[in-house]
Amino acid sequence: MKFDTPAGTNPIDRMQVVGKPTDRIDGKYKTTGTAPYAYEQNRAAPNAAYGYVVGAGIAKGRIAGIDLSAAKAAPGVLAIVTADNAGKLTKGNFNTANLLGGPAIEHYHQAVAVVVAETFEQARAAAALVRIDYVRAKGRFDLAAELDHAPLKGDDSGEGSKAPPVDRVGDFEKAFAAAPVTLDARYTTPDQSHAMMEPHASIAAWQGDELTIWTSNQMINWGKGDVARTLGIPKEKVRLISPYVGGGFGGKLFVRSDAIMAALGARAAGRPVKVALQRPLIANNTTHRPATIQRIRIGCQKDGRITAIAHESGSGDLPGGGPETAVSQTKLLYAGANRLTAMRLAVLDLPEGNAMRAPGEAPGLMALEIAMDEMAEKLGMDPVEFRIVNDTQVDPAKPERKFSQRDLVGCLRQGADRFGWSRRNPKPGTTRDGQWLVGMGVAAGFRNNMTMKSAARVGIDRKGVVTVATDMTDIGTGSYTIIAQTAAEMLGVPLDKVVVLLGDSSFPVSSGSGGQWGGNSSTAGVYAACAKLRETIAQKLGFNSADVTFEGGKVRAGNRSVSLAEAAGDAGLSAEEMLEYGDLAKKYQQSTFAGHFVEVGVDAWTGEVRVRRMLAVCAAGRILNPLTARSQVIGAMTMGVGAALMEELAVDKRFGFFVNHDLAGYEVPVHADIPHQEVVFLEEADPMSSPMKAKGVGELGLCGVGAAIANAIYNATGVRVRDYPITLDKHLEKLPHVA
Numbered sequence: 084m085k086f087d088t089p090a091g092t093n094p095i096d097r098m099q100v101v102g103k104p105t106d107r108i109d110g111k112y113k114t115t116g117t118a119p120y121a122y123e124q125n126r127a128a129p130n131a132a133y134g135y136v137v138g139a140g141i142a143k144g145r146i147a148g149i150d151l152s153a154a155k156a157a158p159g160v161l162a163i164v165t166a167d168n169a170g171k172l173t174k175g176n177f178n179t180a181n182l183l184g185g186p187a188i189e190h191y192h193q194a195v196a197v198v199v200a201e202t203f204e205q206a207r208a209a210a211a212l213v214r215i216d217y218v219r220a221k222g223r224f225d226l227a228a229e230l231d232h233a234p235l236k237g238d239d240s241g242e243g244s245k246a247p248p249v250d251r252v253g254d255f256e257k258a259f260a261a262a263p264v265t266l267d268a269r270y271t272t273p274d275q276s277h278a279m280m281e282p283h284a285s286i287a288a289w290q291g292d293e294l295t296i297w298t299s300n301q302m303i304n305w306g307k308g309d310v311a312r313t314l315g316i317p318k319e320k321v322r323l324i325s326p327y328v329g330g331g332f333g334g335k336l337f338v339r340s341d342a343i344m345a346a347l348g349a350r351a352a353g354r355p356v357k358v359a360l361q362r363p364l365i366a367n368n369t370t371h372r373p374a375t376i377q378r379i380r381i382g383c384q385k386d387g388r389i390t391a392i393a394h395e396s397g398s399g400d401l402p403g404g405g406p407e408t409a410v411s412q413t414k415l416l417y418a419g420a421n422r423l424t425a426m427r428l429a430v431l432d433l434p435e436g437n438a439m440r441a442p443g444e445a446p447g448l449m450a451l452e453i454a455m456d457e458m459a460e461k462l463g464m465d466p467v468e469f470r471i472v473n474d475t476q477v478d479p480a481k482p483e484r485k486f487s488q489r490d491l492v493g494c495l496r497q498g499a500d501r502f503g504w505s506r507r508n509p510k511p512g513t514t515r516d517g518q519w520l521v522g523m524g525v526a527a528g529f530r531n532n533m534t535m536k537s538a539a540r541v542g543i544d545r546k547g548v549v550t551v552a553t554d555m556t557d558i559g560t561g562s563y564t565i566i567a568q569t570a571a572e573m574l575g576v577p578l579d580k581v582v583v584l585l586g587d588s589s590f591p592v593s594s595g596s597g598g599q600w601g602g603n604s605s606t607a608g609v610y611a612a613c614a615k616l617r618e619t620i621a622q623k624l625g626f627n628s629a630d631v632t633f634e635g636g637k638v639r640a641g642n643r644s645v646s647l648a649e650a651a652g653d654a655g656l657s658a659e660e661m662l663e664y665g666d667l668a669k670k671y672q673q674s675t676f677a678g679h680f681v682e683v684g685v686d687a688w689t690g691e692v693r694v695r696r697m698l699a700v701c702a703a704g705r706i707l708n709p710l711t712a713r714s715q716v717i718g719a720m721t722m723g724v725g726a727a728l729m730e731e732l733a734v735d736k737r738f739g740f741f742v743n744h745d746l747a748g749y750e751v752p753v754h755a756d757i758p759h760q761e762v763v764f765l766e767e768a769d770p771m772s773s774p775m776k777a778k779g780v781g782e783l784g785l786c787g788v789g790a791a792i793a794n795a796i797y798n799a800t801g802v803r804v805r806d807y808p809i810t811l812d813k814h815l816e817k818l819p820h821v822a
């Protein structure tokens with residue numbers, strides 16, 4: 084099914100099941116411990132041996148020699164795989180560095196060996212006996228120093244965030260020089276780690292030349308392709324199974340070393356092998372969000388209209404990697420005739436940078452939305468009003484290109500109302516509540532809406548039970564539930580008559596989960612398969628498909644009515660279909676919008692920041708399940724608290740690695756850090772996005788939050804911090820005197 088004209092009225096518009104707050108259908112399995120995650124697939128892959136990954140002890144250089152003799156002789160050891168005996172491996176299309184290093188080492192903790200043993204403890208003990216001699220080479224680890232001579236580089240995050248090396252509209256320099264009110268400021272965001280709860284984990288089993296990997300992965304079909312490519316085997320010989328994923332955040336978009344080491348270990352040991360990347364290995368072995376250094380210049384008329392806006396960002400990555408596309412949203416968020424964006428990419432020998440939690444917009448808005456706050460203050464304007472004055476309903480670079488829907492103004496106005504924004508004191512550092520300096524902050528949220536083709540198979544059996552199968556993943560987002568809701572709505576059956584099977588590469592290829600496209604795209608694929616099944620049923624019954632209704636477990640046309648069970652018959656009926664997209668996304672800019680509001684308290688004596696209240700008002704198309712969508716948004720807001728206040732991989736610039744590579748040193752928010760969070764969805768249905776009229780919403784909940792917190796802190800203290808995370812040492816000395 085091709086989606087190339089705006090959606091008309093369709094069965095989803097009934098909203099009898101879709102759009103209703105619905106508990107997760109997989110919730111009972113997760114809360115009872117009966118949902119098997121990758122490392123727990125013992126029933127599917129019995130008798131697995133344990134693999135323990137050895138990570139490189141240098142950032143750049145080569146292995147001069149490996150001595151495996153002691154490790155091989157250790158109790159329980161079954162096999163040890165290194166680059167010497169792994170056979171020929173090819174780098175995956177989605178990897179920047181090889182997943183098995185040696186003799187060349189590309190980054191710290193790059194896997195250089197997997198030790199397979201009967202038990203985990205034996206594998207770990209033997210791994211400690213692997214002797215490796217390295218020759219260290221000089222590496223580049225200092226982003227600021229390397230950006231001095233880094234070239235301009237455009238790119239696409241792969242998640243809907245993109246910008247060319249340089250993008251100019253009008254004459255920025257001239258307009259900026261002529262503007263009566265200007266801002267020119269520098270902002271930094273640090274390297275960050277996904278820190279998902281479930282580590283990267285896989286069990287691999289070979290049957291002859293066929294390989295099955297139970298793994299934790301967001302994108303089954305990408306992963307299947309890259310496993311085949313890396314190992315040099317045909318794609319048809321690879322099966323990936325990933326029904327439950329304990330968080331990915333972009334770190335599991337791609338196959339990582341756990342899957343490849345498990346496959347190599349299993350081949351060498353001649354039996355299934357399970358590998359969970361050890362937590363202290365994850366930060367340096369896998370991908371991370373790259374640090375950025377950003378410069379923003381804004382020129383305004385005295386009435387607050389932007390006449391010139393420039394956003395430049397620099398980041399680094401291994402050779403062949405890409406930039407953090409932090410300037411992307413600045414092309415679209417605000418009006419202004421003269422514009423400039425540019426990105427520079429430095430070559431660094433730190434671990435591989437890649438997508439994490441709204442790549443591009445999340446760190447880009449952390450800078451842009453502080454700059455907007457600073458500019459509003461220079462103008463003496465309210466920061467909500469300043470944003471509203473500069474709203475645009477068209478792509479500022481191509482005014483003939485409208486947004487499919489855009490209600491940023493509604494988000495900001497309703498948010499200000501609900502949050503009690505009028506009570507904010509615009510004079511910073513002057514509101515007290517006992518020991519607390521109190522402040523409020525606002526930021527716009529913006530994230531593009533991507534659509535991805537997606538297929539599904541839907542069947543009905545003789546009992547009238549509907550089964551949906553697609554290789555879509557549920558990474559904690561609620562995919563199972565919204566897919567069941569979609570099939571129930573389309574076929575007119577109650578939710579408990581729908582079985583959803585996900586995360587298996589033997590099922591039709593879906594959109595997968597990434598870039599907040601999964602909800603809309605995967606359900607659109609299910610919509611297409613259901614539409615085809617409705618046709619099939621109507622034809623079988625001799626009904627005119629134009630006036631058929633599916634309701635209450637029955638199919639009706641005129642005064643004829645047949646139960647679905649009867650229609651399916653003993654053999655059952657099934658249909659498979661893919662929804663593909665035409666060029667509506669080119670004709671219309673599809674984006675999602677939010678107003679983020681935050682109140683903080685800053686301890687006047689210690690500088691400690693506590694978030695007191697948070698509100699997100701989101702405009703993101705039809706909300707398929709307000710309960711799971713809300714969970715997505717409050718989770719994302721929590722990530723925003725992490726980004727604003729805590730999360731930072733500390734770079735060792737001498738040896739080139741992330742020092743705080745475990746959950747003791749890499750801090751993320753816990754329940755005690757998070758206050759009441761309120762989420763409001765504006766009523767929308769976007770006919771340009773898909774037959775579901777839904778859009779992405781998960782990552783929108785993060786985009787802008789960091790800056791809203793930063794702006795609230797400034798309002799509380801009067802001290803502007805432009806370097807994230809905003810830890811108390813960055814403002815303590817400058818806080819108002821207390822004694």
Ligand code: MOS
Binds near residue numbers: 440
């Ligand atoms: Mo992407 S960072 O997997 O949504």
